[in-house]
Amino acid sequence: MKFHMLHRVYLLAGVSYFATAPDVLADPVSLLATAIQGFLLSSTAIAATATGAIATIAANAIVIGGLAAVSLLGGRRGGAIKPSDAKSTFEAADSSVIEGIGRVRVGGMKAFGNTDGSTRWRLVARLQGPIDAIEAYYVGGREVVVDPDGSVTSPPWPKRSGGSWMKIEDKLGTGSETAWSALVTAFPSLWTSAHRVRGIAQSLVTYYNPGLTSGTYLKLYQAGVPDTEWLARASKIYDPRTGLTAWSDNGILACAHVLRRDPAFGFDGFDWDLIAASANKADVLVATKTGTEKRSRVSGMWAWESERGATMQQLMDSAGVVLRMTDAGKIWFDLIDDVPTSEIDFDPIDIVEYSWKSGPEAVERPNICRLEYYSPERNYDMAEIDLSGIAWARVQDEIDRYGPKYLDIKLPFCPSASQAQRIARRMFALSRADSGVMRTNMVGLAAWGRYYGQITEPDTGDIELVSLAAPEIDDEAGLVDIPFAIWPTLSAWNPAVDEADAPDEVPELGYTSDIPQPNAPTAMVQVVYPDTSREFRIGFSLTGTYDLSEANYRTYTGALPNGWTAMTEGTNFAYVAGDLEGVTVDCRVRIFNGEDGSPFSEILNGIVAIDNTAPTMPVASSGGIDAGTLNVSVHGTSLNMVAIRMRKRIYNDILGWGDWFDVVTYAGRPMQDLNFSDSAASQEVQWLLQCLTSNGTEGPGLVYHYTPPAP
Structure with a gap:
């Protein structure tokens, strides 16, 4: 008698799994909108009576000929989802659950859409949750910035009166989701508190109507309501080195995570010590043509309905790993070396x-x-x-x-x-x-x-x-x-x-104008106003013809970037209220001319600090001295200035010039005109206007001198 002992695990996606779908996904909308049919499980059960060597052999020979048998069971071919399909926003009455690992760009399924005759709402189910974070947003293929309240702040979406014509509100699929209040209010007969969409990373996109006959409407919606995308850090995965579940693109940990999505592979079926050792090897920095990088990283999306064997093989190939079994029948993953060691x-x-x-x-x-x-x-x-x-x-x-x-x-x-x-x-x-x-x-x-x-x-x-x-x-x-x-x-x-060069980067869809990419911001600074309020600023230098600029910044959580945040733009600088002193920050800028926008600049990265270098002298915008009265408008130009102070001294015929004393101090930003006025009262007077930094460091002064007419 001859036995064929297969020492590689082949995962067969073939048996529908619906009835045992987790409770977290079992609310009405989760089932309807995402058509959660569960996993197509591997036929990997091992008889409970199997023991000893036979059980070990069985564990090591899961699904003999499994990949070939998929067609007999009607399994869905393929593994990873085609990225161009995943980035689209699609409609489907029946769709598999889609999960991402690593960093992915994803559109999603239109789970619900309706209008009250003016405002339109669209609920987009994007990924199986929980996911870690959203790093960037795209509207109609163009990257935009979304404020914490969901307002899209990038042109052409902001309203002149404040707010935005579009909102993107998100939930990360933690399982604790409640029904969207906006939908419950707008469609009480269609959307109730039971429609929670739990466990699904999702967006509620709101499109506001500026009026069908307005030019703004044509500008925003001439091609219909635009689709939206995320650049997201996808599923959180278990790391045996820390005992925590957190985001990672480690190739070893990702392989274990995807395999564990099949309930046939329980936690105790893995050798986590060996997996931890392999994960450490995957994190080792190796040389590349442009620097260094971790040895094994993965990113991408897969459908739970896809043939599981193909998914795992593609994932392992992409990570450069092989699935292995211990003598005790436990699973682990090992990196493939160019020069392996004989066993x-x-x-x-x-x-x-x-x-x-x-x-x-x-x-x-x-x-x-x-x-x-x-x-x-x-x-x-x-x-x-x-x-x-x-x-x-x-x-x-x-x-x-x-x-x-x-x-x-x-x-x-x-x-x-x-x-x-x-x-x-x-x-x-x-x-x-x-x-x-x-x-x-x-x-x-x-x-x-x-x-x-x-x-x-x-x-x-x-x-x-x-x-x-x-x-x-x-x-x-x-x-x-x-x-x-x-x-x-x-x-x-x-x-x-x-090593050959990576393909050239392509500009984001929509940036096809002749507007050149602006230079990266040149400086970042934390300032403290005289009233102790704080503000973060960046400086940049823009050239050419443009209507407006858009500046953004983002912070980090550990080594991972958070989403971009909008700033208020001034002339060659931008600002936002808050205290970022000591925080690592990225910042960037782009410009718009009409409907055309430039690509974002390269990123300026740095640690935010207060700068008390002496600022430059104020610049007079208008005004002067008239009949013994000073009335001027001045502004500072230094990025680190927080105020302009006016001082005064009076000339005495016997004692000469007296000491300088403060008249008034006004808080202000670069290029912000501040008005100062004072009277000489028939005396010879000098006024001194100086820019101040956060700690009161003063720069050179702009002096006005008044001499009363001779009697």
Whole structure:
């Protein structure tokens, strides 16, 4: 009798799971709007009576032939969702739950939409929750900034009278959601307190009507109400190193998270110590062509209804990992090294029979590698890397002799061009590798659960590093057949010669005008007004013709950025009330001319601090001295100024000039005209106007001198 022991887990998405969907998703709208049909589970149950070695073998041989059997059970093909589809806002009566890992750009499903005849509301179900945060918003493909109250503050949406013609309000899918009050109020017969949409990361988008005949309406809605998107940090995942569930794009942790979405794989079925060790390896910084990055990161989206085996394989390929089992039958994930370490050695004395096959025939063997990945540079879409000129990706001799034979590698969960190429080089080399089968005595059972071995060839004595496939055991003959592939010899990765450039970044949709990208902001400062109120400011220098500017800033939570926040723009600076002293901040700016907008500038990053460098002298805008009365309008130009103070001194014929004394101090911002007036009262007087910083540091003074006419 011959048994086939598969040491790799194949996950079969085939059995509908609806009745046991979690309570958190079981309210009316969750079921209706997102068509939560649950997982299509893997058929992975192991009999409760299985014990000992048999149970271990069963755990290691989950779903024999599972991937091939999917078609028999009507499983939905594919794994990762096509990014261009995920970014759209779609309507469907029946849709799978969509989950994101890492950082994703997502539209969503229109779960509800209605109007009261003027205002329109749209509820968009975006992702399975809970998610971590929203980093950016897009309206009609163009990035916008959304205030904490949901108001879209980027042109053309702000109202001149205050507020916005559009609101985007969000819930992160924590499971504690309540019904949207705006929908309950507007549609009490359609939307009730029972419509909670729990556990779904979602947006309620409100479109306000400025009047059908107004120019504003045509400006905003001439192509209909625009769709919206998020750039989001998606699902929170368990990290055994901290014992916490938090956002991470760690490739190892993400693989464990997605596999655990199938209830057949419980928490106790994983070796979390080994997973923690692998996660640490995934976080190690490696060299790239442009700097360094963590070794293994993943991002992307998948449908719970998709074929689970395909999803897991795409995810593991994108992360550069392999699923492994311990002797106790527990699951863990291991990074694949370019030069792995042998886990078992076979000498000629162990080998009964040995067959060798050179790699695929030259006329069939791949000789050109083509590579696509989930590209942030291409607005989170799949993008091909131009590998022309990269030696490892082409075998020119075979191309010349047999013509091009392509190996197309798609890594839909890989967000790094550098990582994708490191993985693709190994996959391309393995696709061309020699292979064979060795027949051993029962000592071959020791290869169970091992992935890498070393073989001393019986005929030549050569020592080869190999990857091992599943052993096949013939109990009657007492023999074990072990298929293997020769592990390719790979040189140490050298980014300078082995790595092609990532694709060029593409501008956001909608920025097709000739307005150039402005320079990055030049400065950031925290200021404290005389009344102790605080304000954060950034400075920038804009050139060319434009109607208005838009400046934003964002803070960080740990190492992760928060969403962008709008500021109030002035002339070459912007400000917002608040205390950001000591906080790490990004800031940026863009300009608009009519309906056309520039791309955002590059980002200025820094730690906010108070600057008490002496400010420049105030500049007179208008006014002067008339009949002994000073009446002037002046402004400061320094970014760090908080006030302008007027001082005065009087001349005495005997004692000369007296001491300066304060007349008045007015708080103000750069380029803000402040009015000062005072009377000389028939005396010779000097007035001194100076800009002040947060701690009262004064700059040089603007002096006005009045001499009364001779009697």
